[in-house]
Amino acid sequence: MNISDLFEEIWLGVSSNKTRSGLTMLGIVIGIASVIAMLAVGEGSKAQIEANIQSIGSNLLMVQPGAQRGAGMTVSSGRGSSQTLTREDATALITLDGVSTASPEINSRQQIVAKGTNTNTSIVGTTPSYVETRNLTVDTGSFFTDAQVTSRAKVAVIGPTTQTDLFGEGVDSIGQKVRIKNMEFTIIGVTKAKGGSGFTNQDDMVFIPISTMSTYFTGNNFVGTITVKAIDQASMATAQTAITNTLLGRHKIADSTLADFSVLNQSDIASAASSATQTFTILLASIAGISLLVGGIGIMNMMLTTVTERTREIGLRQAIGAEKEEIVSQFLGEAILLTVLGGLIGIGLGFTISWGLNIFMGTSTKVAWSSVGLAFGVSAIIGLIFGYYPAKRAANLNPIQALKYE
Amino acid sequence: MIELHNVVKEYTNGKEVARVLKNVSFTISKGEFVAITGPSGSGKSTLMHILGALDIPTSGTYTLDGKDITSLSQEELARIRKSKIGFVFQAFHLLPRATVLRNVTLPLIYAGINREAREARAKQALLAAGLPEDHHLHLTNQLSGGQMQRVAIARALVNDPAIVLADEPTGNLDSKTGDLVLGTFQKLHDEGRTVILITHEPYVAEHAKRVLIIRDGELVEDRRNAHPRRQPESI
Numbered sequence: 001m002n003i004s005d006l007f008e009e010i011w012l013g014v015s016s017n018k019t020r021s022g023l024t025m026l027g028i029v030i031g032i033a034s035v036i037a038m039l040a041v042g043e044g045s046k047a048q049i050e051a052n053i054q055s056i057g058s059n060l061l062m063v064q065p066g067a068q069r070g071a072g073m074t075v076s077s078g079r080g081s082s083q084t085l086t087r088e089d090a091t092a093l094i095t096l097d098g099v100s101t102a103s104p105e106i107n108s109r110q111q112i113v114a115k116g117t118n119t120n121t122s123i124v125g126t127t128p129s130y131v132e133t134r135n136l137t138v139d140t141g142s143f144f145t146d147a148q149v150t151s152r153a154k155v156a157v158i159g160p161t162t163q164t165d166l167f168g169e170g171v172d173s174i175g176q177k178v179r180i181k182n183m184e185f186t187i188i189g190v191t192k193a194k195g196g197s198g199f200t201n202q203d204d205m206v207f208i209p210i211s212t213m214s215t216y217f218t219g220n221n222f223v224g225t226i227t228v229k230a231i232d233q234a235s236m237a238t239a240q241t242a243i244t245n246t247l248l249g250r251h252k253i254a255d256s257t258l259a260d261f262s263v264l265n266q267s268d269i270a271s272a273a274s275s276a277t278q279t280f281t282i283l284l285a286s287i288a289g290i291s292l293l294v295g296g297i298g299i300m301n302m303m304l305t306t307v308t309e310r311t312r313e314i315g316l317r318q319a320i321g322a323e324k325e326e327i328v329s330q331f332l333g334e335a336i337l338l339t340v341l342g343g344l345i346g347i348g349l350g351f352t353i354s355w356g357l358n359i360f361m362g363t364s365t366k367v368a369w370s371s372v373g374l375a376f377g378v379s380a381i382i383g384l385i386f387g388y389y390p391a392k393r394a395a396n397l398n399p400i401q402a403l404k405y406e
Numbered sequence: 407m408i409e410l411h412n413v414v415k416e417y418t419n420g421k422e423v424a425r426v427l428k429n430v431s432f433t434i435s436k437g438e439f440v441a442i443t444g445p446s447g448s449g450k451s452t453l454m455h456i457l458g459a460l461d462i463p464t465s466g467t468y469t470l471d472g473k474d475i476t477s478l479s480q481e482e483l484a485r486i487r488k489s490k491i492g493f494v495f496q497a498f499h500l501l502p503r504a505t506v507l508r509n510v511t512l513p514l515i516y517a518g519i520n521r522e523a524r525e526a527r528a529k530q531a532l533l534a535a536g537l538p539e540d541h542h543l544h545l546t547n548q549l550s551g552g553q554m555q556r557v558a559i560a561r562a563l564v565n566d567p568a569i570v571l572a573d574e575p576t577g578n579l580d581s582k583t584g585d586l587v588l589g590t591f592q593k594l595h596d597e598g599r600t601v602i603l604i605t606h607e608p609y610v611a612e613h614a615k616r617v618l619i620i621r622d623g624e625l626v627e628d629r630r631n632a633h634p635r636r637q638p639e640s641i
Contacts, residue, residue, distance in 0.1 A: 005515045016503050316499040319460065320513040320561070321488025323481055399460050403495065 001326050010333035013306075021338060024302040028342030028382065029349060031292030032375045036350025036367060038288045041357065042281025044365035049273045053266055059100075059233055060133070061240055062269070063093075063226040063247070066260040083222035084260040087127075087210060089250060090226045094129075096242040098235030103130040104223035106213045112206060113179040114166040121162050122205045123180060125213025133229045134202070141174045141189030149209040152216075156180075157189040161204040180206070183216055236265055295342070296382040303335050303390035314394050315402025327395040335387020336380060343379030347372055407600065408434040408457065408569065413466035415452050415623075426452045428623040429466070434602065434616075436568075439595035439634075441603040441614035449623040451573070454604045458493060458571045459486040471568045488517055492562030496574035498554045500546040506532065506557050507542045513565045528564055534597075535560035536590050552583035559590060569600045576610055588613045589637035613637065 001009075014021050065084045090104035106125040111118055130136065131143050144155050156178060158166075167173045176187050185208065194202050214221060230239040240263050247261055248254075307314070314327060350372075354365035415427040426449045434440055444450045455461040456468060459475060460483070467476045475486055487493075492513075500509050507528055514524035532542055537556045541549070546557060555575060562570050572591065576584030592613060595601050603614055611617050612635045619627035 001516055002518055002520075009515070012504065312497075312499060313501060316495075316501075317512070317516070318484065319458070319487060319493050319499075321484050321516045321565075323484045323516075326516060400455055403499065 001322075001329075006326075006329055006333065009330050010337055013330065013334045014337050017306075020302060024298050025338050025342035025345070027295030027298035028292070028339050028379055029295075029346040031288065031295040032343050032346025032379055033349035033353060034288035034291055035285060035375050035378075036347060036371055037353040037357065037365070038284035039281065039371040040350070040354035040365040040367045041363060042277060042284060043368045043371070044354075044358070044363065045280070046274055046277045047366050048364045049277060050270065053270050053273070059230040059236060060266055061228040061230060061236065061243065062264045063089075063228060063243060064262050064264065065222075065224075066262055083220070084251065085223050085226055085247075086221050087214075087223055089247060090127075090223065092246055092250060093226065093228055093243055096239065096246060098230050098239035098242060100229045100231045101129045101133045102226055102228040103127050103133045104210055105130070105225045105227060106210060106218060107224050108213070108217060110180050112162070112166065114176065117166050119162065119165040121159075121165075123213070123217075124205055124207050125210040125217070126207060127210055130207065130227075133227050136194075136202070137192040138189045139192040140172065141187070143189055143207070144209050149211050152211045153209055154183060154185045154212060155188045155209065156185040157191060157207040158187055159191050159201075159203040159205045160193045161201065162206055163190050165204075178206075180208075181217060240265060292378065292382065296339075296386045299335055299338055299383065300386035300390060302338075303331065303387055304393070306334070307331060307390050307394045310394075311397060311402050311405040314397050315399050315405065318397070318399035319403060324395040328391045331391035331394045332384070332387045335391070336383035339379045339383030339387075340376075343376050346379070347375060350375070407436045407438075407471060409467075409469040410456075411467045411469075413453075413456065413463045413468060415449075415456065415461070416464045426623050427456075427463070430620075430623075430625050431466075432618060432625060432628060434569075434600065436600055437595070437598050439592070439601045439603075439613075439615045440618060441605060441611035441616070442618045442620060443605055443608065443611040444620035446606055448620045450604055450606070450620045453620060454571060454573055454602075457569070457602065458491050459483045488513065489565065490568040492565065492567035492570045494555070494558050494562045494570065494572035494575045496577035498551075498558045498578070500554055500557055500561075502547045503545060505543050505545060506537065506549070509546055509557055510560045510564050513561060517565055524564075528560070531560040531564040532557070534563055534594070536586075536593075550583075551579050552586055555579060555583075555587050556590065559587070559594075563594070563599075569602055570594065571602050571604070573604045574606070575603065576605070576607075584610075585637045592634075592637060609635075 063085060085104070087104045090102050093099055093102040103126050108123045109120060110123045111120050112123070127149055128143055128146055131138070138157065139160070141157070143157050144153065148155055158173065163171070163173050166178065167176065173187050173190060177184050178187060179185070191203070210223065228239065228243060230236045243263050244256065244259070248256060248259060251260055253259055317327060351367055354367050357363040358365045411431050413427055413430045414425065417424045417426060430453065442450050442453060452461070456463055459470070462477060462483070467474060469475070470486065471490055475483070478486065501512070507525060510528035510531055511524045514527060519527070529539065529542060533539070535556045537553060537560060541553065546554060549557065575591070576587055579587060588610065591601050591603065603610060605611055612631065615631050615634050617627070617629050617631055618625060
């Protein structure tokens with residue numbers, strides 16, 4: 001039998017019962033589409049997290065206070081809970097090997113009130129070096145100066161989103177007064193929109209001098225985080241070591257395992273975030289995988305029915321000289337055609353679903369080509385596996401009995 | 407051409423051995439028109455299966471067209487059927503929802519003949535079986551019983567087999583249509599084909615030139631029919 005004739009036989013076999021073939025295929029279509037869409041959701045959230053981390057700025061190291069630990073105590077309040085870092089620590093880091101700049105930060109969520117409106121946003125107390133550390137650009141006005149930090153000036157630089165929330169679209173807010181915790185601040189600058197969304201939207205922030213924040217809000221000299229910018233990617237490791245050693249010295253800690261701070265680099269943060277999405281993606285994909293398996297069982301069921309129904313036809317084919325291999329090829333081919341066709345439609349549907357999720361639900365999705373290849377391969381293999389038993393059964397029919405089958 | 411020598415066929419069912427054919431020997435030459443007849447249960451179906459290379463004898467030898475096919479494997483038997491045997495069945499066994507032409511070309515598809523050649527040969531076979539050209543693209547489930555059996559005959563002829571083996575070819579037809587189909591077999595015989603009819607009806611057997619009668623698995627009579635009943639070959 002020629003290959004083209006075999007394909008024709010397969011096509012005629014599948015197309016002779018369109019409703020049934022279509023319904024069987026639907027199982028595979030849904031399975032493949034859900035695998036693709038679910039992987040796209042996982043991939044999309046991963047990409048978004050990566051983008052967020054990138055938007056923070058590159059070559060960054062975060063120094064965070066360690067867990068609070070009393071002498072001999074084993075109860076830990078968790079990372080970042082203690083207050084161990086000071087502005088002086090930040091200053092000491094600037095001159096280290098591999099370090100470009102370092103900025104202390106105190107973060108606090110506060111209600112900010114303008115004339116007639118108010119919003120709740122993130123207040124960051126910092127120093128002018130923040131502009132360089134975080135790659136911030138001031139759009140109108142200017143950032144506060146070191147002198148203003150020294151004098152504990154009540155000035156604020158706001159993000160464009162905050163400006164819109166408080167004053168409306170396109171209003172120049174320079175010189176306007178806002179109140180934070182009943183204290184009046186004068187707006188001296190607005191940052192340029194940076195984009196990015198999720199947990200670190202730098203467009204919705206208010207920056208004030210760290211001294212002002214310490215004096216009026218927190219009442220002590222401790223800082224929340226010190227963000228350090230390394231000179232380049234290559235000097236990250238050098239900088240990290242230097243920071244650790246300097247802070248250990250300053251805090252008079254001999255054993256580095258007892259450090260009251262931790263230095264995280266971007267890849268630490270990224271891997272923590274991506275391991276969370278990984279788990280989530282695996283969960284979604286395995287649910288989708290189960291539906292694919294069910295689709296495969298549907299194929300086997302239908303092929304067994306077909307073989308039984310077409311027993312006489314198989315008997316005839318054997319009588320006119322079809323060899324075992326030719327019967328196997330035909331029925332296996334029918335199963336594979338169904339799954340491959342179902343797979344192709346499923347890929348299309350998967351793309352549509354992930355596009356729809358993106359457009360209508362705002363979920364960020366990204367269809368990875370590897371998942372398309374995987375889905376296609378899996379559907380062909382499902383056809384092969386679930387089609388093999390029915391095809392073998394067809395080929396092993398006894399022609400005499402098959403011809404007499406009622 | 408066809409040579410059976412002491413053919414025995416036994417079926418084992420558990421511990422019981424049923425001997426369906428007992429030492430059957432006969433020879434059929436090229437171009438003969440033979441009817442194999444006998445009551446049901448006589449073993450004529452089993453004999454047909456062996457003649458048609460669907461089954462092999464338990465003992466004895468069967469030579470077809472100069473080739474000993476007594477103890478071939480299933481795969482080898484399939485190849486013998488492909489090249490040397492044309493079957494016509496009582497129940498027609500046509501593919502439904504497929505055209506007449508496609509049904510007839512099916513054996514040639516398995517023989518690996520290309521499309522133009524097989525369609526040309528199928529048309530020729532259909533005309534030889536008495537189905538005019540305007541029916542060739544009809545679907546088989548639109549045909550009458552007589553037309554279906556003609557399609558089946560054409561399919562049996564298309565690979566130019568050594569023997570045409572017809573198993574109760576008139577069993578599903580009314581007597582008038584049955585006569586026409588018998589006429590077709592006579593015409594094929596006149597054209598030089600070797601035709602073997604398997605039937606339990608003496609009336610059908612009378613159309614052949616030689617009648618073999620099987621009873622209880624044994625060949626009890628081998629008679630020449632000097633004046634076979636003639637049927638007109640028409641549609």
